[in-house]
Amino acid sequence: MDAFALLSRGGAQFDKKRFSKEVSLFNGRKRPDEHSVSKPPETDELPAELDFFKYAEGGVHSGRAKKIKNEPRGMEDADEAADSEAEASGSEGDVDAEHTMPTAHRIRCTGEEVPSPITSFSELTSRYSIPPDLLRNVASAGYADPTGVQTQGIPIMLEKRDMAAIAPTGSGKTLAFLLPIFGLLGAPGRSAAKQAGARALIVSPTRELAQQIHNEALKLAKGRKWKTVVLNKATANALRDKAARRKVDLIVSTPLSLVSALEEGIVDLDNIRHLILDEADRLLEEGFLKQIEEILAGCSHPELQKAVFSATLPAAVEAIANTFLRRPIRVIVGLKDSATDTIQQELLFCGSEIGKLQALHNLVADGIQPPVLIFVQSIERATELFHELLYDGLNVDVVHSDRSKAQREETVRRFRRGEVWVLVATELMARGMDFKGVNLVVNYDFPQTVQSYIHRIGRTGRAGRQGKAVTYFTKEDAPYIKSVANVLKASGQEVPQYMLDLPKPSKLKKRELKRRPIERKDIARAAGAGVGRNLANRRRDMISASKRRKVEGEKAEKEVALAEE
DNA sequence: TCGCTTT
Numbered sequence: 001m002d003a004f005a006l007l008s009r010g011g012a013q014f015d016k017k018r019f020s021k022e023v024s025l026f027n028g029r030k031r032p033d034e035h036s037v038s039k040p041p042e043t044d045e046l047p048a049e050l051d052f053f054k055y056a057e058g059g060v061h062s063g064r065a066k067k068i069k070n071e072p073r074g075m076e077d078a079d080e081a082a083d084s085e086a087e088a089s090g091s092e093g094d095v096d097a098e099h100t101m102p103t104a105h106r107i108r109c110t111g112e113e114v115p116s117p118i119t120s121f122s123e124l125t126s127r128y129s130i131p132p133d134l135l136r137n138v139a140s141a142g143y144a145d146p147t148g149v150q151t152q153g154i155p156i157m158l159e160k161r162d163m164a165a166i167a168p169t170g171s172g173k174t175l176a177f178l179l180p181i182f183g184l185l186g187a188p189g190r191s192a193a194k195q196a197g198a199r200a201l202i203v204s205p206t207r208e209l210a211q212q213i214h215n216e217a218l219k220l221a222k223g224r225k226w227k228t229v230v231l232n233k234a235t236a237n238a239l240r241d242k243a244a245r246r247k248v249d250l251i252v253s254t255p256l257s258l259v260s261a262l263e264e265g266i267v268d269l270d271n272i273r274h275l276i277l278d279e280a281d282r283l284l285e286e287g288f289l290k291q292i293e294e295i296l297a298g299c300s301h302p303e304l305q306k307a308v309f310s311a312t313l314p315a316a317v318e319a320i321a322n323t324f325l326r327r328p329i330r331v332i333v334g335l336k337d338s339a340t341d342t343i344q345q346e347l348l349f350c351g352s353e354i355g356k357l358q359a360l361h362n363l364v365a366d367g368i369q370p371p372v373l374i375f376v377q378s379i380e381r382a383t384e385l386f387h388e389l390l391y392d393g394l395n396v397d398v399v400h401s402d403r404s405k406a407q408r409e410e411t412v413r414r415f416r417r418g419e420v421w422v423l424v425a426t427e428l429m430a431r432g433m434d435f436k437g438v439n440l441v442v443n444y445d446f447p448q449t450v451q452s453y454i455h456r457i458g459r460t461g462r463a464g465r466q467g468k469a470v471t472y473f474t475k476e477d478a479p480y481i482k483s484v485a486n487v488l489k490a491s492g493q494e495v496p497q498y499m500l501d502l503p504k505p506s507k508l509k510k511r512e513l514k515r516r517p518i519e520r521k522d523i524a525r526a527a528g529a530g531v532g533r534n535l536a537n538r539r540r541d542m543i544s545a546s547k548r549r550k551v552e553g554e555k556a557e558k559e560v561a562l563a564e565e
Numbered sequence: 566t567c568g569c570t571t572t
Contacts, residue, residue, distance in 0.1 A: 205569060233572070256570035264571095287569070378567065401569060427568045448567085 107148045111329030115155040118146055121179075128158045130183045133223060138179060141219040147172040148333040154180050157274075162325040163307040164280075164318060167333035168340045169458020170434070170465075173309045174216050177202070177276045182220050184274065185249055198267070200250045200274040203295060205282045207232070207254055207405065208412055209432040213278065214252045226250065231257040231267070232405075239266045255283065255291035262298055269298040273305060279431045280308030281317045281451060289320070296324055311458060312337065312451040338490035339454050343461035344468045345493045347485065356444060356472045357388070363470070364392065369439045370421030375456050377445035379426055385444060386424045395419075400426040430455045436462055443471035450483045478502070 107117070121138055124130035146154065149167035156163050157180030167173055181200045204210040214230040221228060229235050231253035239245050239261070251258070251267065261267045275296075277283050283292050296306075308321045313336075322328065339345065350356040360374075376382050379400045386398035397420040399411045408428075414420045416435060423429070424444075430452060438460040447453040453471070461467025473481060485499035 207570080231571095236571085254570050258571095260571040282569080285569090291570075430568090452568095 105148055105334060107152050108332050109152060109329055111161075112327060114152075114329055115159050115161075117151040118155055119151065121146060124154070124158075124179075124183070128155070128183060130158075130179075134179070134182055134220065137220045137222050138175070140222075141216070143172070143175060147176075149173055149331065150176045150179075152331050152333075153177070156329050156331065157181070157305070157307060158183055160184070160303070160305045162305060162328040163331060164313060164321055164325065164328055165307065165309045165331045165333075166313045166336065167309075167311065167331070168338075169311045169455060170340060170462025171311075171333060172463070173278070173311075174213055174434075175220075177278075177307060177309060178213070178217055178220055181250065181274050181276070182217075182224075182226065185226060196246045197271045198245075198248045198251045198269070199271055200276075201258075201269065201272045201295075201299070202250070202252045202276040202278060203255060203258065203283060203292070204252065204278045205254065205288065205431060206428055208408065208428070209278065210252045210254055211409075212432065212434060217250060217252065221250075228252065231261055236261050236264070236266055255288050255295065259291045259294050262294065269295070270300050272299045273301055273303055275299050275304060275306045277306075277308045277321075278310075279455075280310045280321060281313050282310070282431060284308075284317045284320045312454055314451065335490055337450055337454065337487060339457055339469075339487055340461045340467075341491050342464060342466050343457055343491070344466070345457060345488050345491070346468075346470045347481070347488065347495070347499070348470055348472050350472045350474055352474050355474065359472055360389075360442065360444065361392070363442070364389075364394065368422070370395075371415060371418065371435060371438050372422045372440045372442065373429065373435065373438050373459050374422060374424045374442040374444050375430065375447070376424065376426060377448070381445065382424050382426050389422060389424065395421040396424060397422075398424040399429060401428055427452065427456075429459065433459060434462060435459055436465065438462075439468065441467070441469040443469065446471060446473050446477035446480055447484070448480060450487055453484050453487060 118124060121135050125132060148171060149165055150172050153165050153176035157177060185199055202213055204213060210230050214228055217228040226249045227247050228250040229248050231251055306325055348359060350359045376385055379402050382398050382400045386396060389396040397411045399408055415423045441457050441460045443456060447456055457469035460469060481499055482502040482504060485495045488495040
């Protein structure tokens with residue numbers, strides 16, 4: 001049992017079983033004062049509580065803003081500049097011939113000899129001889145019409161061009177590389193020397209995402225003899241057998257698994273013709289970069305096609321990508337550094353740490369529609385918040401990298417199936433994960449980069465669905481607010497003017513900031529305030545939503561199971 | 566700074 005839970009309840013026995021029934025759970029617990037949490041400022045005035053000036057020299061009115069612009073460019077500035085340069089350089093390769101298309105969905109291509117986009121999947125048969133059974137699998141996986149990144153990205157991939165694709169979260173990037181890969185793989189792996197061994201490699205920053213990509217690949221490969229494999233301990237072992245290795249067509253892997261297998265000599269990348277870096281900006285960050293370089297070095301085939309995909313690609317990282325992409329085509333869908341417009345975004349000022357906890361309690365008490373995903377900044381805080389919500393009798397689980405592989409898999413599976421209503425997660429879940437029905441993302445801890453914000457909230461509002469994202473902040477988060485406020489503005493959300501007027505803090509000041517842990521006494525106080533008498537009713541709503549979700553989850557699992565056969 | 570990545 002968790003010692004912390006015991007402590008925070010003044011020694012009261014903390015027993016999960018107590019919460020298996022809803023009865024009497026919340027009796028006698030007072031609903032917190034509805035106004036105990038500061039509401040978001042409704043005016044454009046700078047709230048007095050927000051003493052931003054200690055994070056930046058000068059202030060909003062000091063004329064400093066102009067000066068900041070003249071300082072050496074940060075990544076975001078460079079990005080904006082890169083985009084306007086592209087725009088200024090003319091509409092060459094711009095497929096948005098008619099200006100009727102809303103900016104948010106506009107596709108812009110730069111590069112030499114950009115192939116024309118497709119307008120339907122069926123077109124791929126005549127144009128690129130894509131087999132009809134592959135297209136049937138596309139259709140039965142639920143893809144009807146190609147999305148922006150697919151219309152342009154698929155022909156580019158099929159013409160074996162290198163590419164940097166930047167497209168919103170939930171807009172179908174996975175299919176944009178998987179479909180062409182299967183179209184180009186040719187005959188499934190046989191012992192014929194030239195075809196032997198893996199010919200395509202997809203690298204992903206997390207195991208969960210690798211597994212998800214693999215599941216999608218299985219759906220597309222259904223009924224054909226292609227073999228795709230996620231590299232992990234078990235599969236790596238199987239690959240020690242040379243004959244088994246020759247049968248693999250497509251490998252999906254995290255960087256370290258792959259490097260490890262490379263060093264052990266149980267995979268060789270000599271025959272890889274298609275290399276995809278998914279969530280490329282993450283993979284090209286320090287910490288991953290060395291391994292990516294090793295992987296690139298291992299892919300020695302002269303006809304290697306490389307493509308990087310992400311919803312975000314800061315200019316500095318794109319520059320790194322451009323060192324290994326050859327004659328790349330850059331595809332950008334929508335506006336750079338903007339969130340999906342189907343997500344309703346809110347920034348909520350909570351005053352303090354305890355204010356955030358109360359805000360969350362109020363949110364739950366007011367009723368939430370599961371599934372809900374809550375992001376925090378560290379493993380420790382994930383654990384703490386998990387226990388807090390468990391105490392509230394919520395159907396909650398937690399996922400982070402300190403949990404075992406089995407626990408992580410089980411938690412994700414249960415969340416997909418609707419058995420877990422609220423999932424507390426670290427950055428681990430921020431990228432790529434496709435939980436189609438997530439209704440709400442809560443950024444309990446303010447994301448530390450714009451990229452993180454965009455990816456986190458992108459777990460909702462996917463594939464054209466509506467979604468909602470609430471981001472809590474306190475004055476500690478001041479240095480990060482302006483850039484996130486700009487994201488809201490760029491995606492057409494209302495945002496108080498004062499947030500946009502904030503000075504841009506220096507990197508140094510950001511670095512000085514440290515997030516304090518959720519303090520035990522804060523939790524004890526907030527928990528004492530209770531979750532509210534309403535919860536039993538709300539639970540009933542949640543249960544019915546959960547049941548609907550479970551049906552969807554099981555259906556999805558069946559599809560994967562079928563594909564595996 | 567922390568988060569993430571093999572055994």
